[in-house]
Amino acid sequence: MAILKVANMGNPVLRHEAEPVTSRDLKSLPVQQLIDDMIDTLYEYHGVGLAGPQVHECKRIILVDRSAGEDPDGGMLVLVNPVVTEASDATEEDWEGCLSIPDIRGRVPRASQIVVESKDRKGRDQTHSVSGFTARIMQHEIDHLDGVLFLDRMTDMLSLTFLPEYGRYWTDDAE
Ligand code: ZN
Numbered sequence: 001m002a003i004l005k006v007a008n009m010g011n012p013v014l015r016h017e018a019e020p021v022t023s024r025d026l027k028s029l030p031v032q033q034l035i036d037d038m039i040d041t042l043y044e045y046h047g048v049g050l051a052g053p054q055v056h057e058c059k060r061i062i063l064v065d066r067s068a069g070e071d072p073d074g075g076m077l078v079l080v081n082p083v084v085t086e087a088s089d090a091t092e093e094d095w096e097g098c099l100s101i102p103d104i105r106g107r108v109p110r111a112s113q114i115v116v117e118s119k120d121r122k123g124r125d126q127t128h129s130v131s132g133f134t135a136r137i138m139q140h141e142i143d144h145l146d147g148v149l150f151l152d153r154m155t156d157m158l159s160l161t162f163l164p165e166y167g168r169y170w171t172d173d174a175e
Contacts, residue, residue, distance in 0.1 A: 004041045004055040015147040049137040051144030062141035069134035082118035087111040105166045107159040
């Protein structure tokens with residue numbers, strides 16, 4: 001088990017396009033170890049998703065914790081070389097944060113429903129049809145593979161807020 005160092009915004013690694021993982025690479029011990037370490041890192045920092053570039057690995061690997069979304073029993077998804085093959089025209093706006101942009105929150109519009117094709121960690125084809133918060137996490141993490149951060153997706157900066165102010169002014173409790 002290893003907790004990996006998370007790259008913060010400003011680190012150029014977050015702005016690079018990540019490389020696809022070959023099936024040979026995916027079977028290798030270092031890549032399998034990387035996936036295990038990414039899972040440990042995500043739990044350590046209480047995130048809901050993580051992408052390779054965030055831990056300084058320019059590989060197209062993402063994690064999505066479905067238990068954070070509408071599927072409490074869903075568990076952790078590992079997606080290798082994920083591609084969005086369908087996205088609904090309908091969008092919804094909700095709050096996002098990012099382990100690479102600590103203590104900041106902002107509202108981001110995302111497609112409500114998407115279909116994503118990828119490999120699992122054993123190299124098997126998988127298709128995920130997801131909606132709501134799980135779809136949001138998946139779009140956020142896939143963006144990381146293309147060097148895109150959630151701030152780039154915000155259409156209105158008025159909701160950009162630090163975490164203490166989020167708790168004070170923007171949560172339902174504050175209203
Ligand atoms: Zn992020």
